[in-house]
Amino acid sequence: MANLKEPLDAATGQQIDAILQRLRNSKDVGADLLQVLDIAIGITGADMGTVQRFDERADCLTIVASRGFSTEALAFFGVVRRDTNTTCAVALMRRMRAFVEDVSTSYLFVGTRELDMLRAGGIAAVQSTPLISSSGHLWGVFTTHFRERQIESEFDHAPLDRLAVQVADSLEQREGLVPSRHFHGKQVAEDAQPRG
Numbered sequence: 001m002a003n004l005k006e007p008l009d010a011a012t013g014q015q016i017d018a019i020l021q022r023l024r025n026s027k028d029v030g031a032d033l034l035q036v037l038d039i040a041i042g043i044t045g046a047d048m049g050t051v052q053r054f055d056e057r058a059d060c061l062t063i064v065a066s067r068g069f070s071t072e073a074l075a076f077f078g079v080v081r082r083d084t085n086t087t088c089a090v091a092l093m094r095r096m097r098a099f100v101e102d103v104s105t106s107y108l109f110v111g112t113r114e115l116d117m118l119r120a121g122g123i124a125a126v127q128s129t130p131l132i133s134s135s136g137h138l139w140g141v142f143t144t145h146f147r148e149r150q151i152e153s154e155f156d157h158a159p160l161d162r163l164a165v166q167v168a169d170s171l172e173q174r175e176g177l178v179p180s181r182h183f184h185g186k187q188v189a190e191d192a193q194p195r196g
Contacts (some may be wrong), residue, residue: 015039016163023170033065036167037142041067043159044127046144051131052080052088053140061088061141068145069121076117085114088141091128095138097161099127099152118145125150129160133168142167 019035026032033051041049048068052061061080069077080089085108090098100106102125109115118126125146131139142164 012039012042016166020166020170023167024173026174029171029174030065034067036163037065037067040129040142040160040163041144043163044144045146046127047147048121048123049142049144050077050088051140051142054092054138061092064140073117073121077114085109085112086143087126087128088143091130091141091143092138095130095132097127097129097157099150101125101152102149121145122147124148127152129157129164131164131168131171133172134165135172137168137172139168139171 016039019032019039023029023032023036037049037051040051041047049066050063050069051065053064054061058079059082063074063078066074077086080086080092082089082093087098087100087108090108100108103109103115103118103123109118123145125148126143127150128141128143130141133139142160
């Protein structure tokens with residue numbers, strides 16, 4: 001994860017403002033969420049990531065944008081329920097960030113099929129941040145994944161937390177504050193490194 005002790009530069013701030021404006025009136029939410037995901041990956045210094053939409057009726061998270069994952073990994077993690085061994089399921093249940101510094105030693109993953117899939121994808125660490133609007137509505141979860149182990153205490157999570165609230169607020173405005181309306185976006189499987 002990138003050391004976030006320094007504030008975001010002006011160019012990143014302008015990029016965030018522009019994408020949030022587009023997101024509020026988006027005709028292609030999947031493409032705009034992919035740009036938001038690229039920003040989240042850049043902010044955290046991660047290697048790959050996903051954006052998941054919370055489906056209230058089905059009580060699960062569904063991937064709506066991704067960067068850096070194989071088709072197999074997207075199929076495996078495409079729908080995450082509360083009892084799934086993932087940081088995004090923990091973030092959903094607790095409505096707060098879940099951070100695993102080393103997936104190979106975490107109680108959440110040891111001995112699970114999820115660990116096997118993470119290892120196959122070269123993932124060593126992972127964090128999930130819920131997308132909760134200012135009004136308290138849970139829209140979904142950002143998850144960023146790292147190829148190297150991380151030390152959570154060394155980083156300031158404030159920039160990602162601010163982005164998460166701004167994205168949730170923008171999506172809530174776009175959806176007209178109707179919690180039951182669901183976005184069904186694109187899943188984008190790419191082996192390329194994120195743009196940043």
